[in-house]
Structures are given as C-alpha cells and as structure tokens.
Amino acid sequence: MRSLVLIGHGSHLNGESAAAVYRYAELIRGRGLFDEVVEGYWKEEPSLRQVLKTTASTDVTVIPMFISEGYFTETVIPRELGLGHQGPVPPEGIARVLGGRTVRYTLPYGVHPSMRDVIVERAREALPDLDAADTALVVLGHGTTRNENSNRVIYENAQALRGSGLFAEVHALFLDEDPKVGTWPEKITAPRVVVVPFFASEGWHTLETIPEDMGLTGDVTEFPDTPHGPQTVYYAKPVGTHPAVADVILHLAEEARGASERGGDEDRAWHAAWQALVSLARRGGRLGEVLISAQSGVYEVRHALDEGRPGSDLTTVVTPEGLRDLTRRDEGGNHRPVHTLRNLPRGWRAVLSEDDLVRGVHFLYPAVVEETYAHHCRTLRATPWPTTARRQTGIYSRVQRATPEQVEHVASEVCANCLRTRLWAGETLAQTFFSGVPGAIPCAEACTLLVAEVREEVSGKRGAGGHSH
Ligand code: SF4
Known part of the structure; x- marks a missing residue:
C-alpha cells in the first residue's frame, strides 16, 4: 500500500486555503495511483503532528503544497513531522523511517521543473495564438526579502522559458522586490505581453494588487501609448490552480520513491484502530457529538441531538466529501479549524458504506480514531x-x-x-x-x-x- 500526504497551510479563520488542497487530493484520488490520499495542515486538522498517524500504509510520500521553498517547507513542516531535518531540502527529497513508516518528504510542487509546462499552458489560455515573433512572457512572482529561495524559482523558470524559443522575450518581475511589476513598460518591447502570476491561488494579489500595479482593466488591456509604442497585455490565471498541477504532484511523488523503493507493509496499528471503530459502528454507538448506526449494510451518521428526527427533516449526504463539506462550518457559518470543538452543526445525516464510513469519520474527526485507540491501548x-x-x-x-x-x-x-x-x-x-x-x-x-x-x-x-x- 502507498499513501500520499498533501500538506497545506490551512487557516484558523477561513476554509479557503484548505479547499485548494482538498481539490488536488480529489483529483489525484480519482487517478487511483495511490491507495490513499490524505491532507494535513499547519493551522487545521489533521495537524502536521497528527497526519502521519492517519495514514494506512507504511510507505508514505509527503508533498508540501506550496509554490516556493521557504520557512514552512524548510522549517515548520520537517520539524512538525519529526523528520530531524531543517533547512533546504535536496532535489531528491528526504527519506526517513519514523515509527515503522518510510516517510519521503519532497520539495514543494512549485519548484518542480514541470511547472514550466503549466506556465506555458496558462499563457496559451490567455493568448491562444502566442507567437515567438511578437509575444513577451512575464513570469510574475511575489518576491520577499525573508527567503531568497522564494524568488529563485521565478528566475529559473524565466531562464528556462527564454531558452524554449516560444517567446520573443521572457522577464521575471515581482510584486515586492526589484524588478517590480510596475516597471514593465520600460523593460518590454514586444507588442503583445502575456503575464502569468506564479501564485498558488487566486486572491487579493492576483485580483487586486497585480492589476493595479500594472494598470490592467481586465483579462486583455490595450496600452496605446507606451515607450515602445502600442502594447496589449494579456493577464493569465495563477499557475497554482491549474488542474495540471495534479500531474506535477504525481511526478514529484514518483521521483521521491527513487532508490528507496520498498514494498511497504500495511500499518497494523492503523488497521486495528479502524477495525475497532467499525465494530463500534456495527453495534451502533456515539463518538463525540455524533451517533453512528448500522442499517442493512450501510451506516448512518448524524448529530446526536438529531436522534429520532425523521430523515426527511435532515439534509442527506451519501459521500464522505459531502459529510466533510456539511461539517466544515458551525451553525453560524464560521470555519471550524479544530473539529473536536463542540460546535458541530445539526440538521444533516450521512449514509455511507463501510469503506466510506472510515473516510467520513476521518473528515469529521481527523486523527481522533487513531489517537483514541492508541490511548485505549496505553500507547499514546x-x-x-x-x-x-x-x-x-x-x-x-x-x-x-x-x-x-x-x-x-x-x-x-x-x-x-x-x-x-x-x-x-x-x-x-x-x-x-x-x-x-x-x-x-x-x-x-x-x-x-x-x-x-x-x-x-x-x-x-x-x-x-x-x-x-
Ligand atoms: S483540548 Fe482541544 S482546544 Fe485544547 S489543545 Fe487540545 S485540541 Fe486544542
């Protein structure tokens, strides 16, 4: 068995940052190349401290879902996972045996060379007939003074794409450091300019700051009078939200397996924990704020305070993801970064198969089954x-x-x-x-x-x- 773990930043305050990681996890799950795909977060659950316990196999590849190297990928994630490593991660990643699991930790997806293809894809979406005769490309990064590695990826991509011959000119520009994005009219001479933001997601920077700094009014903006004559700027979507990023993640995972390939036994503790949960569910019982009951081969999960309410009064979901989405917010619509806080919303029921029950409970109460079973066995x-x-x-x-x-x-x-x-x-x-x-x-x-x-x-x-x- 092989497990893939995607690590996101997450947030105590809103669910948006986790949503991007969920989406990639679903895309990769759909490809069926891993036995399981699990998400973990710095600011949400399952936390980085818990996430390895939630994997079913002893062959685990961990990919940081970040656009560049930096404090999180080099310091926080390795530290929280207990990898015994701090600082830059080598291109082949880091492999460790932790608690009986082989854990491979890779570079963030954003620095993988195949992101260049994603940049070109985004450029083509914005300007389908881009042409080396008259089109300039801008690879646009955030830039920061805190970590010099974060701009390296922008320069490397610009350099490689310059060599591709696809564009008349290729420039690396930044929001927060020189050369700044606002200087584009001085630097670019080609009449058509495609700007591809090398950002993880759509947000304040891509929607507000970049258009403002460049003087853009939409996806296509004409500038009739620049130092180099009339120019047209085509503004692309950020690279991080392109579906092809799922392929980049799979490339990284394959490369991480490399020489340390190993069959990987199933993790006995994980299976024992979930077996115990399924036994509890078969008898019918309560876990935290929910009630689980077995009904002719399927399981029903609902809020314990909704006990006895007719099913027709409740919103019914039939997938683990449906259960996850219904319980992501409390009744006031607030994000729930810690799932064991007593603010589970009411008014829903999930009807799940046995396999789906495991994933559903994992979404509902991340790491709770594994940790509670370990406590039950006096090993926590x-x-x-x-x-x-x-x-x-x-x-x-x-x-x-x-x-x-x-x-x-x-x-x-x-x-x-x-x-x-x-x-x-x-x-x-x-x-x-x-x-x-x-x-x-x-x-x-x-x-x-x-x-x-x-x-x-x-x-x-x-x-x-x-x-x-
Ligand atoms: S008891 Fe709950 S809120 Fe307190 S530290 Fe533990 S998980 Fe966080």
Missing part, C-alpha cells in the same frame, strides 16, 4: 506544554515566555469548548469512546489554535473574553 504519548513551546519558531517562539498560569488561563477558555481531555496538561482519561464514553477523546498535545491563542495572551492582544473561534 503526551507531549507536555514546555516541549510544544520549545518547538515553536518564528513569531510563535514567543509562547516560550508564557507562564503556566497564562497557559492554563487560555486553555480554560479554549479547551473548555473542546471534547478532548488535555493529557498534555496532566489530565487523565480512564475511559474512551471505545469503552462507551462518547466524549472521551484524548488530547496528546496542544493544538495550533491553542498555541496561537497563548501567543496572543503573551503579546497582551487577547481580549478579556478571549477569541471566539
């Missing part, structure tokens, strides 16, 4: 707060200054709304939902939401009533 190890705090880097390293009272104060507000029991703070959990106590779910390590709130507390930015996530 808690990470005390000081260890979590010491691991933080960058803007989060400030949490190391939090006093135990500050951590406790924040946790008493944030964790009070969570089903989990804080083993990391010394709380104990004798029973679990596997032994019939629905809400008994362990929390082995402070989640990123709590870390973020502790940081606010230390900075004095946390309001008296705390944040309402």
